[in-house]
Amino acid sequence: MHTLKDLYDFDITQKFNAINNLLYQGSEKYKQDFFDKIANHVIEEQENYSLPLKIQVVNELNALLSLSDEDIAHATVVFRHINQPERTKRQSESGHFKNTREFWNFISEIFANDPQIKELIRWENPGIDQPQLKPTATENERAPLIKNDYGEITFLFIPEKFSRNDIIDMFPCLRSFGAGEFGEDADMFGDTLEEVIKDAPKGYDLILNQKTIRELRTLLSYTDKEIDLASRALIRISPTEEVEEPPNWGRFPTLRAFWTAVLESFENNVTAQEAESAGHSSSDVIESTEPDCRATNPVPIVQKTLSGMTYYLHTNKRS
Numbered sequence: 001m002h003t004l005k006d007l008y009d010f011d012i013t014q015k016f017n018a019i020n021n022l023l024y025q026g027s028e029k030y031k032q033d034f035f036d037k038i039a040n041h042v043i044e045e046q047e048n049y050s051l052p053l054k055i056q057v058v059n060e061l062n063a064l065l066s067l068s069d070e071d072i073a074h075a076t077v078v079f080r081h082i083n084q085p086e087r088t089k090r091q092s093e094s095g096h097f098k099n100t101r102e103f104w105n106f107i108s109e110i111f112a113n114d115p116q117i118k119e120l121i122r123w124e125n126p127g128i129d130q131p132q133l134k135p136t137a138t139e140n141e142r143a144p145l146i147k148n149d150y151g152e153i154t155f156l157f158i159p160e161k162f163s164r165n166d167i168i169d170m171f172p173c174l175r176s177f178g179a180g181e182f183g184e185d186a187d188m189f190g191d192t193l194e195e196v197i198k199d200a201p202k203g204y205d206l207i208l209n210q211k212t213i214r215e216l217r218t219l220l221s222y223t224d225k226e227i228d229l230a231s232r233a234l235i236r237i238s239p240t241e242e243v244e245e246p247p248n249w250g251r252f253p254t255l256r257a258f259w260t261a262v263l264e265s266f267e268n269n270v271t272a273q274e275a276e277s278a279g280h281s282s283s284d285v286i287e288s289t290e291p292d293c294r295a296t297n298p299v300p301i302v303q304k305t306l307s308g309m310t311y312y313l314h315t316n317k318r319s
Helices: 009-015 017-024 034-048 051-064 069-080 084-090 100-112 115-121 164-170 174-179 193-203 206-220 224-234 255-276 282-288
Strands: 145-147 153-155 303-306 309-312
Touching: 009 017, 009 069, 009 206, 017 034, 017 051, 017 069, 017 100, 034 100, 051 100, 051 115, 051 153, 051 164, 069 100, 100 115, 164 224, 174 206, 174 224, 193 255, 206 224, 206 255, 224 255
Parallel strands: none
Antiparallel strands: 145 153, 303 309
């Protein structure tokens, strides 16, 4: 049986990048009553999170809470960036929460009861164990959300009101392209555009390759207009235009053709990585940490008390 302990700490933080960031900013700031203060911080800051980021957090919480108590505790230690000698002492410190699972359940309730999320997903009984999401049949009335093959909530299309930052939050893996392989200095990564595409996956481990593939498949499910909108937010080059420098750089007829080539490159690289893993790779762990392994129980709209303060999660007010 494979667990998170089979992964490097870096792989764990990449697997749960969004919820890792929830703890990362406070890991040094909050030395005492860490979990209580982080919970309060999330409640206070949730209005500042973009909608795509909230959905990303929901997906990762669903995956994390499907794991064993031991894996959850181990991952939480990694998120806190605690040095090895301190792990045994601090791993059980969970403030008002009995254990780290209870802490993450509390965080999941915050997001499940977020007004934006509830309105969009329309849960009858809000919780991370949401019912299957199905798009409507009519193009003009299509639902904004669906689930992919991994049980993750994804946007069926890019809402027109979304800002550039919203789109970037929709694609946390693809956004790195704008500062790297397909950024302003793309020619540093290869002599031709095809060479850059071929080499792009080599800088990613298996987990990031798999996550990038899921994002690319989502992107390619969009209309050409939506792909154009996303591309302008995610990358700095224009793969469909002729360029003078470098010479013989190459171009693609459409952005869809470009992203399809990127997807094929990542898929080929994952095939090679999995072959090298000889049946005991990180992918075994990834498959066991997807949301459909063991769903968490739905949670009602609740109020919680931390440090003498009552929080009404569905109204985002406290007294």
